Amino acid sequence: MRYTFLLYTDPADLAHMTPDDWAAEKEVYGAYIGALHEAGVFVDTDWLQPVQTATTLSVKGGSKQVQDGPFADTKETLGGYFVIDVPDLDAAMAWAEKCPAAMTGKVEIRASAMGGE
Numbered sequence: 549m550r551y552t553f554l555l556y557t558d559p560a561d562l563a564h565m566t567p568d569d570w571a572a573e574k575e576v577y578g579a580y581i582g583a584l585h586e587a588g589v590f591v592d593t594d595w596l597q598p599v600q601t602a603t604t605l606s607v608k609g610g611s612k613q614v615q616d617g618p619f620a621d622t623k624e625t626l627g628g629y630f631v632i633d634v635p636d637l638d639a640a641m642a643w644a645e646k647c648p649a650a651m652t653g654k655v656e657i658r659a660s661a662m663g664g665e
Contacts, residue, residue: 550591550660551640552631556624557653559598576648584632589643591631599625624653631660 565573577595584590604615630647634640637659644655 549636549640550631550633550662551637552629552658552660553640553644553647553649554626554656554658555628555630555647555649555653556656557627557649558623559625560623561652573648580646580648583646584630584643589632589634589639591633593628593630595628596626627653 581590581593600617602617604617606613606615627649632640632643634643637657640657640659644650644657647655649655
């Protein structure tokens, strides 16, 4: 079964980070990605540009509307995701608990509606 981890963080919590801090953060995530690969559960990941660069589009009622910025105005923003393929929710939660984002923000776990193929 495929599960997607949506990684949420408050950008204010990252504002103090130096280039060295970011390099260390990339190493931590690299180790996590390596562990996912080694376990044979890794499917995909991406790190998203800051929320200020977002564009939101809607075509409700046939009328296109474009808005600069994110759809939701919240403290925590979506910063990236992981997709893994594991047997069940318990296994997904075990991997989510090891995700570095769980230490600084939140990891939302969502099962794929399309299955694991």
